[in-house]
Amino acid sequence: MDRGRYLNKHKQRREMSKIILTVDDSSSIRQVVSFTLKEAGYTVLEACDGQDALNKITGSSLHMVVTDLNMPNLDGIGLIKKLRMDPIHKFIPIIMLTTESQNEKKMEGKAAGATGWIVKPFKPEQLLAVVKKVLG
C-alpha cells in the first residue's frame, strides 16, 4: 500500500517534471524563481541574459521560459522574438518579468510573442499560479 502510494507519487513527480528556463541578470531573482519552481517539481535551467539563454537551449527542448526584460547582450524582447522564430520553441509559453513602470515594454513583449507577464515584486505562489496557468 505504502509502496504503491510512493510509486504513484513518484510517477506524478516525473510526469510533472517539465523543463523551465529562467533568464535574468539578477542572480537573486534567478535563485528565487529557480528555488520556487524546483520545489514545485519542475526542472529548472538558468541563464543570465538572452544570449546565454539561446546558447543554453540549442538542441534541447524546453516547456516554458520565464524571462526578465532588461538584460545586457540580448534583452527579453529580443529573446522572445528569437524563440518564436525557432521551430522547436515556437509555441512554448513565455512569461516575462516586468515592473509596473514598464507598461510599454509589456505591450512590446506581448507583441513579440510573450504569453504573459508577472509584475515584480511577486510572491513565490504568484509565480507558481502563473506557471500553472500557462503550462497547464
Add this chain to the structure above:
Amino acid sequence: MIPDVHQKAFIEEATELLSELEQTLLDLEENRDDKDLIGKVFRALHTIKGSSGMFGFDEMAHFTHDIENVYDLIRNGELPVTKEIIDLTLAARDQLYIMLGHDKSNFSLDGNKTEEILNKSKKIIEEYRKYSSKNKAIPEPKPVPEVKNTCRSDLQSSKSYNIHFKPSQNIFMGGTNPVLLLNELRDLGETRFITHTEAIPDLSEMNPEFCYFYWDIVLTTDKGIDAINDVFIFLGDDSDLQIKECENIDSVTNNSKDAGNVKIQQGNANAGDSALESALDNDKIKSNVENKADKNKSNSKKIKDNQDAHHEIDSASSLRVSTEKLDELVNLVSELVTIQARLVQIASQSDNSAIMAITEEVERITWELRDSALNIRMLPIGTTFSKFKRLVRDLSNELGKEVELTTEGAETELDKTVLEKLNDPLIHIIRNSIDHGIENPDEREKGNKTRMGTIKLSASQSGGNVLIKISDDGAGIDKEQIKAKAIASKLLPENSDASDADIFSMIFAPGFSTAKKVTSVSGRGVGMDVVKRSIESLRGSVEIESTLNKGTTISLKLPLTLAIIDGLLVKIAEETYVIPLSSVEECIELVQSDIEKVNGRHIVNIRGEIVPYIDIRERFGIMGFVPEIRQVVIADINGTRIGFMVDKVIGQHQTVLKTLGKAYKNVDGVSGATILGDGSVALILDITKLADKETYEESLTVGQLA
C-alpha cells in the same frame, strides 16, 4: 515567505550592484554621453528595484522607483546627464546602501534613525521631482493589472455569465493554449460550452499552426466577473472576448445559441476575405520580425564591441569562491611546501637516483602549485583605487577644493588580505593630501598653479614587493615648521641637525600634527602613526618625499603576499632563525678581534661606513659556545642600515609563515615561525621591531649619560 538564503543572496548581489553603480556613475560623470554607461546605471537601478521588493526591502523598491524613472528619461534622450543628477544618484546610492543594513550604526532599532533616512530619501526624491518637473514632467506610471490569485472572501451569490471567446488565429504563436483557459473556466463553476467549428477551412487551405475554433460559454459562478477576467488576463487585444452578465440562465443559453448562429453566418460570409487578410498580415509580420531580427543581430554585435572596449570580465569565465576555501587551499599548499622541503632533505641523503628525480619533479610542481595558489588570492589594486575616486570627490566638495584623482598601474596585483588592510591607510593618506596638501583654488591660482589640484595614485611591482605612490601637487610639507613642532614636543633635541628624512618621519610620530585647526577631515594628529603601524604590520614600509610648494609623495612598499616569503636561514647556537630576505642587503664576517678593536661597541665598519648592529645572541640571552668567526646580516630598515649578528648564515629558504598563536602574541622581536625541512621549528625575526627597540634603549642610555 522568502527564505533567508534568498535574502542573503539578494543582499550580496545588491551590495555588488551598488558598488558597481558607484563606479559607473563616476565614469558617467566623465563621459556624460556614453549610452552604454547610462544603460548600465538604469539596469542596475532597475534590478535593485525589481529585486528589493521581492525580498522584503519594500522601502528600497519604493525609493529606487523615482530614480529609475529619471534614468529612463535620460536613456531615451529626454534629459541630459548633469552634475546635479550624479550628485543625487550618488547620495541615493548611499541611502540604499544603508537600507541594505550595511551601516552598522543603523542596526539598532532606532526609530529616529530610520525616520531620518526616510526623510533624507524623501528629500532626494523631491529634488528629483523638482528636477524632472523643471525639465519635463515624469509621466505617471499607468497601473498595470496584477495577477490576482487571492481567493475572494466576499461571498457573492452565484451569477451567470455569457462569454464569447474567439481567439485570434495565431494565438499559438504567443504560447497560449486556449484549452487551458477553458479548463480554468471550468474550475470556476458550472459551465456549458458551445464550440464553433464553422471557421475551419478546407484541408488544402488550412494552416495547422492556426486556431480556427471559437467558443460561447455559459458560466455560473460565485467568484465574480473579476475572476473571469483574470482567466483571460494574458489574452491579447487581437482575440475577441466578450463577457456579459445574465440573470436568467435558460434564456441566456437560448440567446447565446441564437447569437452564435448569427455570428456563424456572418463569419461564413466573410470567411474568404478575412482568410486572405490574415495571410497578408502574416507575411507582413514575418518580414517585420525578420527585419527586427537583423537589427538585433547588428545591435548585439555593437554591444559586444563596446564590451571589449570596456574590458568587462565575462561573468561566465570567472567563479566566485569564498575566502575561507581559498585560505584552506593556501594552507594546504603551505603544508605541501613544508613536506616537500623534508622530502628534498631525505632524498639528498639517499643515493637513489630515481628518488632524486622524483623529488625534483615534486619540487617543480610544488613551486608551480604554490605560485598559482597564491595567484588566485591576488586582486588588481584597481578595485581599491576606484573607491577613492568617490572619497576624493566627496572630500573636495566638502572642503571647497578642486581635486582630480588620476591612477596608474591599476592592474597591479596584490594579495587580497594585504589589499583589504591597505584600505584604511590609503584613506588616511588621501585625506591628508586633500586637507593639508592641496590648497584652495584661489591660493593655487596665486601660486601659478592650475585651480584643479591633482592627486596621483600609482602602483607598480618590483620583485617581491608592490610599490604604491600617492603624490599630490599641493603645498608640500614645511620642514622648518615640523622641526619647530618636534623640538617643542621634545621629539628632537634643540639645534638638532636631523636629515630631511628624519624630519619627515616625525609626521608618523603618535599625536603629531602641525595643522592649525582641526577639521572634520584631519588634523587631530591621529592618522599618520596609524598608517605607519598598519603598513608595518603588513611587513611594508612608508617613505615621504616633499618639496615646499611643489607637493608631497608618500611611497608605500608592500610584500606581494603574506603567506610565503623568501627568508634567510641563520643559526645561533643550536637554534635556527629566519630573517625576511626582502630587507637583507649583504652579509659580512666578523672575527672576535674586530669586536675588540672597537672596544666591544656594536658597530661595524663596512667600506668606510659605520653601521650599528644588534647581537641577537645577546639580545635573546642565548648561552653557549661563541664561535670565533661570526656573521652580520646587514638589513635596510626604513632607509637605515642596521646589522644583526648571528653565528652562521645558512642560506635562502622558502618560508611558510605560521603564527605563534595567541599565547605568544606579545613576544617582541619574533613575528612568527616556520617549519624546516627536517621538521624542526625556526622563529622568524621581526627585524623592524628589534631595531626599533634597540634605538629606543640606546637613546635611553644616551639620555642617562648626558
